Amino acid sequence: MSAARALDERDAHLLPSPSLFAQVVGQRDAVSQLSAGARRPVHAYLLVGPPGLSQNELVRGFAASLLCPTGGCGSCEVCRRALAGTHPDLVEVTRTGASITVDDARSLVRLAQRRPLEGHRQVIVVPDLHLARLAAPVLLKTLEEPASSTIFVLLAESVPADLATIASRSIRIELRPVPAAELAAWLEALGVERDRAVQVAEAAGGSVDRARLLAEDEGFAARRELWRSVPTRLDGTGSSAATLASELLASCEDACEPLRSHHRAEIEALTTQAEAMGARSVPGRKQVEDRQHREERRWRMDELRAGLRVLAGAYRDRLAQAASSPDASSSHGQERVGALLGAISSVEQVVGELVRNPNETLMLEALMVRLSAVTL
Ligand SMILES: [Zn+2]
Numbered sequence: 001m002s003a004a005r006a007l008d009e010r011d012a013h014l015l016p017s018p019s020l021f022a023q024v025v026g027q028r029d030a031v032s033q034l035s036a037g038a039r040r041p042v043h044a045y046l047l048v049g050p051p052g053l054s055q056n057e058l059v060r061g062f063a064a065s066l067l068c069p070t071g072g073c074g075s076c077e078v079c080r081r082a083l084a085g086t087h088p089d090l091v092e093v094t095r096t097g098a099s100i101t102v103d104d105a106r107s108l109v110r111l112a113q114r115r116p117l118e119g120h121r122q123v124i125v126v127p128d129l130h131l132a133r134l135a136a137p138v139l140l141k142t143l144e145e146p147a148s149s150t151i152f153v154l155l156a157e158s159v160p161a162d163l164a165t166i167a168s169r170s171i172r173i174e175l176r177p178v179p180a181a182e183l184a185a186w187l188e189a190l191g192v193e194r195d196r197a198v199q200v201a202e203a204a205g206g207s208v209d210r211a212r213l214l215a216e217d218e219g220f221a222a223r224r225e226l227w228r229s230v231p232t233r234l235d236g237t238g239s240s241a242a243t244l245a246s247e248l249l250a251s252c253e254d255a256c257e258p259l260r261s262h263h264r265a266e267i268e269a270l271t272t273q274a275e276a277m278g279a280r281s282v283p284g285r286k287q288v289e290d291r292q293h294r295e296e297r298r299w300r301m302d303e304l305r306a307g308l309r310v311l312a313g314a315y316r317d318r319l320a321q322a323a324s325s326p327d328a329s330s331s332h333g334q335e336r337v338g339a340l341l342g343a344i345s346s347v348e349q350v351v352g353e354l355v356r357n358p359n360e361t362l363m364l365e366a367l368m369v370r371l372s373a374v375t376l
Pocket residue numbers: 068069070071072073074075076077078079080
């Protein structure tokens with residue numbers, strides 16, 4: 001405690017090196033809050049936002065600035081290991097089931113009371129805090145009586161009411177979807193061609209992880225084209241509506257393939273690692289697979305949402321044409337504008353319904369039937 005305090009006071013004027021956060025895309029506010037926080041850290045930080053927003057990179061940069069003997073130089077061995085996620089005083093807890101259980105929380109409490117293994121502090125990262133509702137009272141206790149050398153970094157997609165007290169005991173940092181223009185610029189800097197960078201950034205919905213995967217996804221352009229072709233391919237018959245709905249769903253399914261191959265590689269790497277350690281099976285394999293399954297489900301929904309936005313865009317392009325055409329004020333012209341507005345609002349309504357986990361097949365079929373009524 002006294003060593004930590006002495007260090008805090010000696011280096012209170014220093015900010016961690018910006019290089020610690022070089023891998024973070026966007027999130028300037030979060031980076032400056034964490035950098036400032038590293039000078040005189042409190043016992044808990046809560047990062048709130050959907051996954052895919054450089055959480056890992058933020059946590060590791062922050063941990064380096066907390067563990068480094070000089071407050072985050074960015075070049076010493078402690079910084080390097082923290083950034084690589086291999087420093088023993090940077091501990092990411094994994095839950096044993098679909099939610100954080102009371103038992104998980106109890107082992108977390110024991111961990112929090114442990115002395116750091118190497119340095120003057122330890123950083124404990126708790127992912128998926130929004131899944132900790134049952135464990136909240138146990139967690140709260142350790143947050144209220146923390147060991148002075150332990151700093152928590154809690155990650156949550158949202159803060160449900162039963163976690164409000166935990167949130168109030170932490171410094172809350174909001175993570176925001178990365179604006180499309182910023183994602184596109186980042187992709188271009190990685191060597192992605194300009195037009196594709198812009199289209200990928202639009203389809204990424206603010207997520208860095210999604211942008212990264214879409215950028216190297218060979219099927220991306222073809223899927224986008226399929227969604228854009230919907231208005232011309234609907235011929236007013238029920239069969240064209242049904243065919244399109246099933247093609248669109250199949251394309252959302254195909255879209256998961258790069259993520260799946262990424263997941264297979266992850267399991268292979270874990271298996272190799274386990275074998276090298278002499279283990280017969282991968283420890284925690286079930287949890288990894290459950291997480292991958294959730295990621296795939298989310299990915300399919302993101303794909304569907306992105307596709308629907310492309311479709312709305314295709315109708316918007318037609319609306320712009322119709323509104324500026326010479327017969328825009330004729331009754332036929334006005335009818336066409338009204339029909340296109342109706343089509344756009346039908347698509348947007350479906351985008352809004354996605355949060356309620358609808359039956360995707362029925363939802364898309366119904367939408368295609370409704371859009372069939374718009375004659376172009
Ligand atoms: Zn350092």
